[in-house]
Amino acid sequence: MAEPDSFKQQAEYLVNLLLGEEEEGDDPESCFRSLKCTEEPEEKQAISKLGHCLRELGDLINKExxxxxxxxxxxxxxxxxxxxxxxxFSNTVNKIFQEWTNGKELAVEQNLLKITASLGRQVANKMPSLVEDIKIVMNSFINSKLRSWLTGDGGWENIHIE
Incomplete structure (x- = not known):
């Protein structure tokens, strides 16, 4: 399980993966330098897999x-x-989540992570000049609102997004 500083670096790696303009054939090491070489290969692979899954979810947030x-x-x-x-950012994610759930039983943290990823990616695509600012708020949200869930469930490798 990740130590506090390590977790912050892992969250930064995930956000960079989500918002990066990754080209086919690019070396992930050069695209995502924020994850220290001392990280376990399994953790790095789990974060990469999660990031790719979240990227594939597409545009979940509507224009409204x-x-x-x-x-x-x-x-x-x-x-x-x-x-x-x-x-x-946090208030917007929570507002969208409340509208999504509308009384339904859902995996709260998984959906918050999905909304965070989708909102961040869509804003970054729409306004590339805001990418660095979006990275900051996404990292803050993940570290403050989702950290205990991610670490409590045994780390990145145990998070499965559908």
Whole structure:
């Protein structure tokens, strides 16, 4: 199981994988330098597999949420209001989750991770100038809201997204 600093690096690796412009044939080592070489190969492989699975989910967030979020997030990024941007991202993920679930029993953390990945990817695709800001808020969300679930379930290798 990942130590605190190691977990942060692993979350950063996942976010880089999700938002990176990975080309076929590119060497993952050069694309995703944030994961230390000392990491276990199994953990690195599990994070890569999870990242690819989340990328394949596609655009889960509809335009109704994406356009206002992108506009307001851009304003916060221009103001360099990192804490407010993190809170805004977190609130948006939770709002979308509440609408998705609407009383249904779902795997809460798995769906929060899906929404986080989809929202981040869609905003990054729509507004490439915001990629670095989106990386910061996605890392913050994963580390503050999903860390205990990820580590409690035995780490990245035990997370299965459908």
């Amino acid at each position: 949420h994406l356009d206002p979020f992108t506009r307001d997030f851009q304003k916060l990024a221009e103001q360099e209001a990192v804490d407010q941007a993190c809170e805004f």
